[in-house]
Amino acid sequence: MWDAIADLLVYGLIGLEPATRAAQSVHFFVHEVLKIGFLLVVVTHLMGLINALLPVERVREAIASGRLRGAEHLAASSFGAVTPFCSCSSIPLFIGFLQAGIPLGVTFSFLITSPLVNEVALALFLGTFGWKVTVLYAAAGIVLGTILGFVLGRMGLERHVEEWVRKAAARSRETGAGRDLAVAGDPEGGGPPSPAPGGASGEGGTGPDWGPLLRRVSSEATEIAGGIAPYVVAGVAVGAAVHGWVPAGAFDRWLGEGNPLAVPAAVAAAVPMYAGASGVIPVVESLVAKGIPLGTALAFMMAVVGLSLPEALMLKKVMRPRLLATFFGSVAGCIVLVGYGFNLVF
Amino acid sequence: MDVKILGTGCANCRALEEATREALTEADVDATVEKVEEMEEIVGYGVLGLPALVVDGDVALAGRVPPPAELADLLSPTD
Numbered sequence: 001m002w003d004a005i006a007d008l009l010v011y012g013l014i015g016l017e018p019a020t021r022a023a024q025s026v027h028f029f030v031h032e033v034l035k036i037g038f039l040l041v042v043v044t045h046l047m048g049l050i051n052a053l054l055p056v057e058r059v060r061e062a063i064a065s066g067r068l069r070g071a072e073h074l075a076a077s078s079f080g081a082v083t084p085f086c087s088c089s090s091i092p093l094f095i096g097f098l099q100a101g102i103p104l105g106v107t108f109s110f111l112i113t114s115p116l117v118n119e120v121a122l123a124l125f126l127g128t129f130g131w132k133v134t135v136l137y138a139a140a141g142i143v144l145g146t147i148l149g150f151v152l153g154r155m156g157l158e159r160h161v162e163e164w165v166r167k168a169a170a171r172s173r174e175t176g177a178g179r180d181l182a183v184a185g186d187p188e189g190g191g192p193p194s195p196a197p198g199g200a201s202g203e204g205g206t207g208p209d210w211g212p213l214l215r216r217v218s219s220e221a222t223e224i225a226g227g228i229a230p231y232v233v234a235g236v237a238v239g240a241a242v243h244g245w246v247p248a249g250a251f252d253r254w255l256g257e258g259n260p261l262a263v264p265a266a267v268a269a270a271v272p273m274y275a276g277a278s279g280v281i282p283v284v285e286s287l288v289a290k291g292i293p294l295g296t297a298l299a300f301m302m303a304v305v306g307l308s309l310p311e312a313l314m315l316k317k318v319m320r321p322r323l324l325a326t327f328f329g330s331v332a333g334c335i336v337l338v339g340y341g342f343n344l345v346f
Numbered sequence: 347m348d349v350k351i352l353g354t355g356c357a358n359c360r361a362l363e364e365a366t367r368e369a370l371t372e373a374d375v376d377a378t379v380e381k382v383e384e385m386e387e388i389v390g391y392g393v394l395g396l397p398a399l400v401v402d403g404d405v406a407l408a409g410r411v412p413p414p415a416e417l418a419d420l421l422s423p424t425d
Contacts, residue, residue, distance in 0.1 A: 056394045056409065088356040089395040089409060091385055096394040168389055212416075219413040227357070314354070317385055 002038075006031035025244030032236045032282060036127035037225075040232070043126065044221035047119035050082050052217050053208065056093070059083065063110075064100040073109040073153075076102075077145035080113035081138060084224075087115070087311040091318055098169040104161070105153015112331055113145030116306035120228055120278050128285035136342075137298065141306070144334050152330065160323035228278040235279030242286035249291045262296045263339035267332055270303030280304050294346050299339025307332055347377035347423060352388045352408075353397035362397040362411045369417045377421075 006027050010016050016023035059079040062068065068075050090111065097107040117138050125134040158166075255262045273280055281301055288297045307328060315324055351366055353359025363381055370377050382388055382400075391400060395409020399420065406420045 060394065086356060086358060086396065086409075088354040088359060088397075092389060092393050092396060095389050096392065099392070164386060165389075168386070216413055216416060220410060223411065310356075 002031050002035045005034060021244045025240045028243045029236055029240035032127070032239065033233060036124060036232055036236065036282065037229070039127045040120070040123040040225045040228075041221065043123035044119050044224045045217060047082060047084065047122075048217040048221040048224075049214075051084060052213055054079075054082065056083055060097060060100050060102070063097075063106060064102050072103075072106045073146045073150045074142075076106045076109040077113040077142045077149065080110040080145060081117035081142055083110075083114055085114040085118050087308055087314055090311050090314050094315070094318055095165055095168060098161075098165070103153055104158055105149045105151075107149075108152045108327065109145045109149025112148055112306070113141050115308060115311065116145065116302060117141040118305070120224070121281070121301075121305050124232070124278060124281040128282055129288075133294070133298075137302070140298075140338050140342075141302070144331075144338065148330055148334055152327065155326070157323050157326065160320040160326075162318050162320060165318045231279035232282065235282040238279075239282040239286035242283065242290065246286075246290055248289075251287060251290060251292055255287070255292045255296055257293060257343075262293075263299050263343070264336050266296050266300035267303040267307075267336055267339070270300050271307050271309060273304045293343045295339045295342030295344070298342050299335050302335045302338065303332065306335065347375055347421070348402050349377050349379045349421065350382050350400040351379065351397060352382045352391060352393060352400060354383055354385070354388075356396070358411050359397040362399065365411065365414065365417055366399065366421065369414065369421050373418060373422060375421060375423060 009030050010023060010027045011018050014026070016026060018024075018027075056079075063072055063076055063079070093114075094107060094111060097110065098104070122134060122138065125137055249256070252258055255266065259265070270280075281304075284292075284297045284301055288294060312324065312328060315327070319327065349366060349370070351359070351363045353362065363379075367379055370379065388396070388398075391398065391405055393405055393408040397411065398408040399406045399417075401420060412420070
């Protein structure tokens, strides 16, 4: 479908000669922008809806309730995947989880997966690599968060959490403030889904008020999609240039199978690129088309999305250096392993 | 009315502050607006996401930037 529309626009409307390199690059660009734009709108709406029906306050309650017996890490990691991530939210989230009595390791499971698997990355993966790679990526992210959170939780790192955080957590557990605040976090006017039992807004239990809820989700999704649109367009433009002008196999020597250190090198190179994550993915798609192994590309993208410098700077306020280094180091290490793993399989 | 915006300076936090000031001017509500950036103080409100909006000491909204209509609603004087 996108092919036909792009054909019409590029060859018909603009009137470029299909056989030329320029036309092929322009065609690629138009095709990708249309497809990714469409998926971006759909996926941000979908994730926004999930999140509106399952706000993080409720997620915290479910994990803290102790009813998940043994599945806390998996649950926290999966919830992290459907929760939109903003690096500035990582501290309140971190402390809020600890306040509710959730163990550090389970909190880590959430914190690892949340940036790694997010609506923007998923939409871009769907648009560029198709659903198989997308599912693989999401599954790898969730499994990584689950296992790593479990392992980190066994390492007794609690004493490396900053003093004021531990005090804040303990204080609020004593007074039960965490529980009250969970309800306060529910917005009143926005039509929260099915009010909590005995909640302030309990007007019969008829479930969510769909009209305002959908309008809210839509307005937020549009905001997200619009905000990253320039990065996506820029990324696709670079990708289109690579697509048209770079010969296949051009990067083999550095990033191909010839270089055993390609995966860690790609991960290291990815860390400073956080801000443009949405622009990086379309570029990587073109690189894969030119012969870079998928595992290396996947590791690179996981690192771009999941190892964010702004997040590290934020978390420095609540974690002592040793804990911060352990946290980010192990996430980076696991991403490298995932990259090698995919390279072996594909 | 006493309005506080909790946020550390990310794009969404700035967007909420701007939208809040606009909504207050539009509705001609007499309010003091304060931006809280100190993490220890933010955590004291028990929010799980930023930015957050605190109206007269109560957390009205957390973790998102609401559409203008909802924001106007949250900022309308109750009495």
